[in-house]
Amino acid sequence: MVASVKQERLWERAMDEIGQKRRLRPGDGQARAARIQDVARLADVSTATVSRALATPDRVSPEARARVFDAIAKTGYVPNPAARSLRSQKTYMVLVVLPDLANTFFSRILRGIEETLFDAGYGMIISDLDGSPEKEAHFAAFTAAGRVDGAILLNGHLFGQSRDGKGTPANLNIPLVALCEAIPGADIPQIEIDNRAAARRMTQHLASLGHRRIAYVSGPPENVLEHERFKGYREGLRAWDLPFDPALVLPGDYTLDSGAQAGQFLLAKPERPTAVFCTSDEMAIGLVRTLRSAGLRVPDDISVAGFDDIEFAAAAQPALTTVHQPRRELGQAAASTLIDLLQGRMAPKRIRLKTDLIIRDSVAALR
Amino acid sequence: MVASVKQERLWERAMDEIGQKRRLRPGDGQARAARIQDVARLADVSTATVSRALATPDRVSPEARARVFDAIAKTGYVPNPAARSLRSQKTYMVLVVLPDLANTFFSRILRGIEETLFDAGYGMIISDLDGSPEKEAHFAAFTAAGRVDGAILLNGHLFGQSRDGKGTPANLNIPLVALCEAIPGADIPQIEIDNRAAARRMTQHLASLGHRRIAYVSGPPENVLEHERFKGYREGLRAWDLPFDPALVLPGDYTLDSGAQAGQFLLAKPERPTAVFCTSDEMAIGLVRTLRSAGLRVPDDISVAGFDDIEFAAAAQPALTTVHQPRRELGQAAASTLIDLLQGRMAPKRIRLKTDLIIRDSVAALR
DNA sequence: CGCTCCCATGTAAACGATTACATTCACTTT
DNA sequence: AAAGTGAATGTAATCGTTTACATGGGAGCG
Numbered sequence: 001m002v003a004s005v006k007q008e009r010l011w012e013r014a015m016d017e018i019g020q021k022r023r024l025r026p027g028d029g030q031a032r033a034a035r036i037q038d039v040a041r042l043a044d045v046s047t048a049t050v051s052r053a054l055a056t057p058d059r060v061s062p063e064a065r066a067r068v069f070d071a072i073a074k075t076g077y078v079p080n081p082a083a084r085s086l087r088s089q090k091t092y093m094v095l096v097v098l099p100d101l102a103n104t105f106f107s108r109i110l111r112g113i114e115e116t117l118f119d120a121g122y123g124m125i126i127s128d129l130d131g132s133p134e135k136e137a138h139f140a141a142f143t144a145a146g147r148v149d150g151a152i153l154l155n156g157h158l159f160g161q162s163r164d165g166k167g168t169p170a171n172l173n174i175p176l177v178a179l180c181e182a183i184p185g186a187d188i189p190q191i192e193i194d195n196r197a198a199a200r201r202m203t204q205h206l207a208s209l210g211h212r213r214i215a216y217v218s219g220p221p222e223n224v225l226e227h228e229r230f231k232g233y234r235e236g237l238r239a240w241d242l243p244f245d246p247a248l249v250l251p252g253d254y255t256l257d258s259g260a261q262a263g264q265f266l267l268a269k270p271e272r273p274t275a276v277f278c279t280s281d282e283m284a285i286g287l288v289r290t291l292r293s294a295g296l297r298v299p300d301d302i303s304v305a306g307f308d309d310i311e312f313a314a315a316a317q318p319a320l321t322t323v324h325q326p327r328r329e330l331g332q333a334a335a336s337t338l339i340d341l342l343q344g345r346m347a348p349k350r351i352r353l354k355t356d357l358i359i360r361d362s363v364a365a366l367r
Numbered sequence: 368m369v370a371s372v373k374q375e376r377l378w379e380r381a382m383d384e385i386g387q388k389r390r391l392r393p394g395d396g397q398a399r400a401a402r403i404q405d406v407a408r409l410a411d412v413s414t415a416t417v418s419r420a421l422a423t424p425d426r427v428s429p430e431a432r433a434r435v436f437d438a439i440a441k442t443g444y445v446p447n448p449a450a451r452s453l454r455s456q457k458t459y460m461v462l463v464v465l466p467d468l469a470n471t472f473f474s475r476i477l478r479g480i481e482e483t484l485f486d487a488g489y490g491m492i493i494s495d496l497d498g499s500p501e502k503e504a505h506f507a508a509f510t511a512a513g514r515v516d517g518a519i520l521l522n523g524h525l526f527g528q529s530r531d532g533k534g535t536p537a538n539l540n541i542p543l544v545a546l547c548e549a550i551p552g553a554d555i556p557q558i559e560i561d562n563r564a565a566a567r568r569m570t571q572h573l574a575s576l577g578h579r580r581i582a583y584v585s586g587p588p589e590n591v592l593e594h595e596r597f598k599g600y601r602e603g604l605r606a607w608d609l610p611f612d613p614a615l616v617l618p619g620d621y622t623l624d625s626g627a628q629a630g631q632f633l634l635a636k637p638e639r640p641t642a643v644f645c646t647s648d649e650m651a652i653g654l655v656r657t658l659r660s661a662g663l664r665v666p667d668d669i670s671v672a673g674f675d676d677i678e679f680a681a682a683a684q685p686a687l688t689t690v691h692q693p694r695r696e697l698g699q700a701a702a703s704t705l706i707d708l709l710q711g712r713m714a715p716k717r718i719r720l721k722t723d724l725i726i727r728d729s730v731a732a733l734r
Numbered sequence: 735c736g737c738t739c740c741c742a743t744g745t746a747a748a749c750g751a752t753t754a755c756a757t758t759c760a761c762t763t764t
Numbered sequence: 765a766a767a768g769t770g771a772a773t774g775t776a777a778t779c780g781t782t783t784a785c786a787t788g789g790g791a792g793c794g
Contacts, residue, residue: 082779086782087781
C-alpha cells in the first residue's frame with residue numbers, strides 16, 4: 001500500500017512492455033497484468049514466497065524479500081483481488097447502509113467512514129435503501145453472497161427486520177455496527193450521540209432564557225432518535241418545572257418541508273409558544289422560513305433551535321442555535337469499531353460521542 | 368449480462384424461502400454456503416448446466432431449468448462473486464470518483480447513479496479523493512487491479528493526470544465516463560450541462576433587470592466548469608453591451624466560506640455592483656450572509672444569484688434565484704452511459720442536459 | 735558426532751465459479 | 765441408408781491467489 005505510487009508508474013510501463021493481447025475482443029489492445037507467477041520467476045523464488053513477502057514480510061529472509069519487492073516493482077504486480085478473495089474468504093470491502101443518500105446529513109459521516117476504512121485498506125460500498133424493500137432484499141443477498149466483510153448500518157434496523165424489531169433478521173454472519181440510529185435488541189456495537197442528554201440540554205437552555213412555552217417539532221414516530229430526543233425534551237421541561245403541553249408537540253420527519261408545515265400549524269395556534277425546539281436543522285430552517293414570511297421576526301418574536309449543526313446552520317438567516325453532532329468523528333468511530341471486529345479484536349458495545357450546544361442568533365432571551 | 372437482474376431476484380426469493388434453514392442456531396459454527404456443486408447434485412445435472420441455467424436460461428431445456436431453479440431455492444445457493452469474477456473477469460462493480468464527498472452538491476447525483484446501477488445489477492464503490500494524491504494513487508491501483516468494471520469520474524481529470532492534461536493518464540483499460548466536469552482531451556463520454564449557456568442566460572437575466580454593474584464570483588481557476596461559466600458571463604455582458612470590468616471578478620472556490628470572503632471584498636470596494644452572480648449556491652448563501660450582516664438588504668440594495676439549485680437554495684433567506692442543474696438525471700445519464708459501454712453497446716460521446724433558470728427572491732430589478 | 739529443532743522455502747491442493755471442447759442423440763437431408 | 769445438423773448436456777481446464785504440508789540445511793546441544 002505504501003509503495004502504490006511508485007508501483008503504479010512501473011505497472012503502466014510493464015504493461016506496455018508485455019503488450020500481450022488478451023482474448024477479449026479482437027482488435028482490442030488489452031494488456032495482460034502481471035501475475036504472482038511472473039514475480040516469482042523474476043525474483044527466482046516460488047509463488048508462496050512472494051505471497052509471504054507481501055503478507056508476512058518477517059517470515060522471509062531479507063535477501064529474498066528484497067528480490068521479491070524488486071520484481072514487484074519491475075513488473076508492477078498488483079495482486080488480483082478476486083483470486084485473493086476466493087481463496088482467503090476476505091474481500092476488504094465494507095457495506096454502508098443508508099436510509100437516504102440524498103440527505104445532506106450523511107455526507108460528512110460518510111467521509112469519516114471512508115477515510116478510516118481507506119487508511120485500514122478497506123473499500124466502501126454504499127447502499128442507499130431509499131425506503132425500498134426490494135433494494136433491501138437485494139443488498140441482503142449481496143451481503144450474504146460474501147461481497148463484503150462487514151457492514152455499517154445507519155438505517156436503524158437489521159436486514160429483514162422492521163424498525164421495531166419485528167421479523168427475523170437476515171443471518172449474514174458478518175460483523176455489523178449500528179451508527180447514529182441505535183438498533184434496539186441487536187447484539188452489535190452501537191455508535192451514537194446521547195440524544196436524550198442533548199435534547200434535555202437544549203430544552204434547559206431555552207428555559208434558562210425565560211421561555212415557558214417551548215414547542216417541540218418531532219422526528220418520525222417510529223424513530224429511535226425521536227424517542228430519545230423526546231424524552232430529553234420532557235426531562236428538560238421537568239427540570240425547570242415547566243408543564244408539558246401535548247398541544248405544543250408538532251409532527252415532523254426531519255425534512256425541510258415538514259418544518260415549514262410545522263410552522264403553519266404553529267401560526268394557526270391561538271396561543272403561540274415563545275420558543276420552538278426542532279429536532280433537525282432542516283426542519284428549523286423550514287420553520288423559520290414560514291414564520292418569517294408570516295411576518296414574525298426570529299428571534300425577536302419567537303426563538304427557534306435546531307439539531308445536528310449541518311453546514312447550512314451557520315449560514316442560515318438567522319444563524320441557527322443548535323446541537324452539534326460530531327459527524328465525521330461518528331463515521332470514524334463506526335469504521336474503526338468495525339475494523340476492530342473484522343480483525344478479531346474486541347470492540348466496545350457502545351460508544352457515545354459528545355455533542356455541543358452551539359449558540360448562534362436564532363434563540364434569544366424572552367423579553 | 369442481461370440476465371443478471373433476474374438472477375438477483377431469484378437469489379433473493381431463494382434466500383427468503385430457505386431463510387429459516389440457513390439461520391444459525393446459537394452457539395453453532397459457521398454454516399457453509401451452498402456451492403454450485405451442491406445445486407448440481409440436487410438437480411441431477413452438471414455444474415455447467417447450473418451455470419448456464421443462470422446465465423443463459425434459453426440454452427437449457429425447460430425441465431432441467433426447472434430442476435435447477437428448484438435446487439437453487441432449496442439450497443439457498445448464491446453464486447460466489449469472487450469465483451465468478453476470477454474466472455469471468457467481471458466484477459459488476461463501478462467506481463465513482465468524487466473530489467469531495469462532503470460536498471452536498473454530489474449527494475443527489477450519487478443517488479441518480481446508484482439507482483441506475485442498481486437496476487442494471489451493478490454495485491457502486493465510492494472513492495473520495497479529498498485532494499490527496501495518495502488516495503488517488505491508491506484508487507488507481509485499486510482500479511488497475513480489476514476490482515471494478517468501469518468508473519464514473521466527477522473529479523475533472525484522469526488518474527495520473529492533472530486537470531490541465533499534464534502527465535500520463537493511467538492505463539486502466541476499462542470504460543470511463545466523465546460527469547459534470549468534462550475532461551478535455553480524454554476520449555471518453557462526457558455528461559454535463561451547458562455551463563456556458565447557463566451562465567450567459569443568468570447574466571442576461573440580471574442585465575435585463577437593469578443591472579449594469581454585475582459582479583462575478585468565480586470557481587477555482589483551474590476548473591473547467593469555471594472556464595465555461597466565465598465565458599458565459601462575458602458573453603452575457605457582451606450581449607447587453609455591458610463593459611467587462613476585471614475588478615468585478617472575485618475569486619471563489621464554490622464553498623460557503625469563499626462566498627463570505629467575496630462579500631468582504633465587495634463591501635470594501637469603492638463602487639459597489641448592483642448585482643452579483645455567484646457560480647455556486649453555497650457561495651451565494653455565504654455572500655448574502657456577509658452582505659446582510661453589513662446592513663445591506665438583498666435584493667433591495669443588491670441582487671444575488673446562485674448556481675446549482677441545491678436543496679437549501681429554496682429555503683435560504685431570501686430564497687435564491689439560481690440555475691437548476693438536474694442532478695439526479697445527470698447521475699442517471701452517466702450511469703446508463705457507462706452500462707452501455709460495459710455491455711458493449713455504443714454510447715454517445717457527449718450528453719448535455721438542460722438547465723433551468725429558477726427565479727426566486729434574491730434578485731430584483733434595479734430601482 | 736548424531737540428534738533435534740527451527741527457519742526459509744518449495745510443492746501442490748484448495749477456493750468456486752465459467753466455458754472451450756467433447757459427447758450424445760434425435761432429426762433432417764441427400 | 766449414410767451423412768450432416770444442431771440442441772442439450774457433460775468433462776475438465778482455467779482464472780490467480782493463499783496456505784497446509786513437505787523438505788532441506790544449519791544451529792544448538794549433549
